[in-house]
Amino acid sequence: MNNIQVFSTRTGRLVVCAVRNFSSSTSRQQEKHYKLLVVGGGTGGCTAASKFASKLGKGKVAILEPSKVHYYQPMWTFVGGGTKTVSNSSRPMGKVLPKKADWIQAGAVAFDPKNSTVTCSNGDVIKYDYMVVSMGLQLDYHKVKGLPEALLSDPAVCSNYSSKYVTKTFPALENITDGKAIFTSPNCPIKCAGAAQKIMYIAEEYFNKNGKRDNIDVIFNTSGQAIFGVPKYAETLNKIIEDRNIQLNCRLSLEEVRSDTREAIFRKLDSETNEKETFNYNFLHVVPPMSAPDVLKASPLADSMGYLDINKYSLQHARYPNVFGIGDCTNAPTSKTGAAIAAQSGVLRRNLTAFMDGKSASQDEYDGYxxxxxxxxxxxxxxxxxxxxxxxxxxxxxxxxxxxxxxxxxxxxxxxxxxxxxxxxxxxxxxxxxxxxxxxxxxxxxxxxxxxx
Ligand SMILES: Cc1cc2nc3c(=O)[nH]c(=O)nc-3n(C[C@H](O)[C@H](O)[C@H](O)COP(=O)(O)OP(=O)(O)OC[C@H]3O[C@@H](n4cnc5c(N)ncnc54)[C@H](O)[C@@H]3O)c2cc1C
Structure with a gap:
């Protein structure tokens, strides 16, 4: 397959020529070409790259991933609970990415899906035949006023959602002796929504075992309408919070943290007059607002909310057919988890393979599992x-x-x-x-x- 390309010479003349497309990395400086480019080497990217690198062979698949470390994030619930460490949850990125794929240790800074290219933070431009986008979610701690400062300076403020702050959770559980232990959940799609309350149940049991439960109010302030979105499980959880005397406050969204006075200010989401409620805290576990990575939001690949715009059944992009998505960064309206990625990975394997073979990408459907x-x-x-x-x-x-x-x-x-x-x-x-x-x-x-x- 040949491409027509236009180059500008030093004298400003335009030269038009045909360039041969190679199916693997070419020697042209700073421009590489892969059959499949996977953007992001987290759960979804690593899974997708592994499947296709073994199928397509060496040199055909590249993974664009800036981070040196790969985390198994579900373990952070136990890190917060004091039974695992962050190092238990991590592996060097180079050890988990598939050997047959090329790891480009850089981030995507611009997408040009019309021309099937991605510009990287190291200046390289990667051309692809097919692309899988799996960039996860961005943690927007900065969207809560005073929160970044509180996470740095107040030992009572913690968050299991980041490798940086999860180590604060257990010491904060050890330190609180009385008062209010508050757990939050923001007003936007997040990864593993359940993790906002898992740490609360662990904390409550920890307080009990350590003889301080009677002095501590355990409070869940969630933006949600209910404890959990699926009635079958909500029923059990409602019984648990009642039996364990946990206070549930729905439709409250954390807006500001004042660490100097240990106050957390919540917006009442159902209030027409924008009412707020202030809680004093002695322990505050925050789940930050999350969104698609900025570079994705700014690209033609995004939907109106910034997520990768895919068909929720086939996982193929809604407008650029050689682009597919997997994982948290997509707009598939399911609860964003690693388990969802496992189910998506089979659908992706079948549909992308079919599409590479010139067939329709609707061989299989993801049911939102x-x-x-x-x-x-x-x-x-x-x-x-x-x-x-x-x-x-x-x-x-x-x-x-x-x-x-x-x-x-x-x-x-x-x-x-x-x-x-x-x-x-x-x-x-x-x-x-x-x-x-x-x-x-x-x-x-x-x-x-x-x-x-
Ligand atoms: C506390 C907690 C508990 C959880 N518990 C569970 C659980 O019990 N069960 C479960 O199934 N799931 C759980 N999850 C959710 C699960 O970890 C995520 O859904 C999953 O890791 C998402 O995978 P992903 O590939 O979409 O994103 P990630 O694994 O986050 O990976 C995204 C990757 O993209 C990279 N990236 C970002 N920007 C760029 C860029 N510009 N260019 C290139 N690469 C980029 C990042 O460096 C990262 O490596 C939990 C998550 C947390 C935080």
Missing amino acids: TSCPLVTGYGKCVMAEFDYDGNPLETFPIDQSKERRTMFHMKRDIMPEMYWNLLIKGMWEGPGPYRRLMRLGMGGNKKSEVAEV
């Missing part, structure tokens, strides 16, 4: 699994809305192993086929499940 292991203490977990419509899609032939120790071990001990050894190596596409087997063919609704066990 996601899972939220709602840890409710140091040994219990409610394993929520559901689809786009909030219908439970449970893997095991038991009632998963109950708190269970087995599900806790699944979450703490088995899932990290599955992550490092299967998912990011491209070998785990979610539990759909097993769900059908365990439920004797009654628990799945994907086109591909019967064929692909």
Whole structure:
């Protein structure tokens, strides 16, 4: 395949010539060409790159990823609870990215999907035949007034959502002796929405075990309408908060933190007069607002909210057919989790492969499968699994809305192993086929499940 390209000479003359497209990196300075470019080497990017690097062979796939470290973020709930460390959750990026793919250690700074190119922070321009975008979400701590300062200066303010601040959580739990322990959840789509409350249940149990629960009010101030979006699991969680005397305040969004006076100011989302409510805090766990990365927001790939604009079933871009998306940065309206990525990865593999073979990219449909292991203490977990419509899609032939120790071990001990050894190596596409087997063919609704066990 030849490309017509226009170059400007030093005298300002324009030269038009045909340039041969190579399917791997070319020797032209600062311009490289790959069959597949994967932007982002987190959960989704690593998984997608692994699948296609082994399929397409060496030199055909590049991963654009600036970070030296890859994190298994679900472990941060346990880091906050004091039973794991940040180093337990991390691996050097070079060790997890697939060997057959080229790692370009830089960030994307501009997308030009019309010309199928991406400009990198190191100045390189990468041309691609196909692209998978998997840039995750940006943490917008700065959108809450006073929060960045409070996270730096106040030992009582912490956040499990960042490798930088998660180490503050357990010391803050140890330090509080009385008063209010407040947990927040913002008014926007976030990754693993359940993690906002998982740390609260762990904290409550910790206070109990350490004889200080009677002196501490445990409060969940959430922007949501309810404790959880899926009624089956909300029922269990409502019972838990009632039994454990946890205060739930819905439709409150954190707007400002005044660390000098230890005040947290919340906006009442349903107030027509923009009313606010101030809480004094002795411990404050903040889930920050999140959004698509700025570079994606500013690109033609974005929808009106800034997310990668894809077809929620096929994962193909809505306007640029050689672009696909996986993970948190897309506008697929599911709960954003690693579990969702596992299910998406199988759909991506089938649809992108078909498209590369000249077929339609609608061979398979993502049904919105996601899972939220709602840890409710140091040994219990409610394993929520559901689809786009909030219908439970449970893997095991038991009632998963109950708190269970087995599900806790699944979450703490088995899932990290599955992550490092299967998912990011491209070998785990979610539990759909097993769900059908365990439920004797009654628990799945994907086109591909019967064929692909
Ligand atoms: C506290 C917590 C608990 C969680 N618990 C669970 C759980 O129990 N179960 C579950 O399934 N999920 C859980 N999750 C969610 C899960 O970790 C995420 O949904 C998942 O990691 C998202 O993967 P991703 O590839 O979309 O984004 P990420 O894994 O965040 O990766 C995005 C990558 O893109 C890179 N990037 C950013 N900008 C650029 C750029 N300009 N150019 C190139 N690369 C770029 C980043 O460096 C990063 O490596 C949890 C998350 C948190 C924070």
